[in-house]
Amino acid sequence: MFEAYGGVAHVTVPDCLKQGVTKCHIYDPDLNPAYAQLASHYSTAIVPARPGRPKDKGLAENAVNLVMRYVRFRYRRRRFTSLAEINHALADCIDRINDRKHSRFRISRRERFEQCERGALKPLPADPFEVAEWKDATLLADCYVQVESVYYSAPHIHRHKRLRVKLTETQVEIFLQLERLAIHPRSRHRDGRRISNPEHFPANSQAYYEATPQKLLSQARFVHPDLHQLLVELFNADVYGHLRRAQGLVRSSAKELDAAGRELASARIVGAIATMRRYNKVRVPYFQALLAQARKAPITSNADREIVRRAGNPMLRYAGGAAVSAGHGVNITSPQEK
Structure with missing residues (x-):
């Protein structure tokens, strides 16, 4: 107007x-x-x-x-x-x-x-007004506020304080009363990603975030190359957002190695990673459930065994002449063998 x-x-x-x-x-x-x-x-x-x-x-x-x-x-x-x-x-x-x-x-x-x-009339301002939406959020212990399933960082000295968040079409501003603490580009992907500024974290936290990913990549390389490649892809997408997830994957894989040995555990880890990639669901609980499911599966496979049904009685099956009753597990010999 x-x-x-x-x-x-x-x-x-x-x-x-x-x-x-x-x-x-x-x-x-x-x-x-x-x-x-x-x-x-x-x-x-x-x-x-x-x-x-x-x-x-x-x-x-x-x-x-x-x-x-x-x-x-x-x-x-x-x-x-x-x-x-x-x-x-x-x-x-x-x-x-x-x-x-x-x-x-x-x-x-x-x-x-x-x-x-x-x-x-008074002259118009230099910039047009941009409609904004205001929300209340608490700065969590990890220096993030959660707004619309996205995490935005703010200075760590204001942790556990109630802040005001201004949402516009292109950016997110975080205020403490009338003081603006942080400004970030707005993300429309409501997938839990983290948008951060390294200056908002304390010094020891910055050192932790710089050293931990390299340590996790080294551990994953020792476990299996497929796990190492998965962590590389996660860190390339978002280091801070996937750090805890990478820790859970490495820890679960290391426990599997200790319990089942390298040869058997590697096969289970590779299968679990392939399933997560197939369904695009890289989550630690899902990875642990896949490993637990692989433990219950039999070690040897009977896929190559040929099952022949006895003529006249489909409930009886035999391999190489000896028939086995499907209901009672009784061996029956054919008349020719007698």
Whole structure:
């Protein structure tokens, strides 16, 4: 609206809508935080009209009625097929109404605006206002706040404090009262990823995050090359977000090596990693469940054994002449063998 006028009014009188006014009052109304931010950006005072008080309303109420009646009459026989056509029709009607001379003032609305009102407007700010959403979040012990399933870092000295998070289309800002603590690019991937700034962590934490991935890669290389390659891919995607996951994978693989030996454990680890890749589900509990399932499977496979059904009785099967009863496990010899 302000951009359409080419300036900002000193006082803005909106209707008492919940998106802008939380609680209406003649002297001290409670404004929505985002609406108050808009007023601060454009340096205008918000004086909402009270419900049921016609004198608080502006001339805009009658103007809306005038435009709607004119549009309905002018396009009463036309059928619109798109939103762009409706907007074009509204713009045409507004231009006609503004250019038509007023019956009482003998001057058009556009001329009156240019002569009397445009000079009273304040200039527009350099940057347009960007609509923001505000949320409350607590800075966790690992120096992250969780917003929409994404973790953003903030300075560690404010851990366990309640912070305000401002979400715009492109970035995320973290505030402590009126002080901005951090700013990050906004992520639309709600997959638990971590967006961090190394300066937000204490010195010992930075050293831990720098040394631990290399140690885990070294341990994974000792376990199996497939595990090492999986950790390399995880760390290339997000070191901080996958660090605990990599620790769990290495620890579970090391326990399997100690319990089953290198040869048998390597086969189980390779199979579990292949299954995780197949279903795109790299999770430590899933990896442990796959290893446990592999432990229950028989060591030797009977896939190469040929099962022959005895003619006349499909419940009996034999290999090489000796038939075995499927129900009771009794060996039966054929008459020829007798």
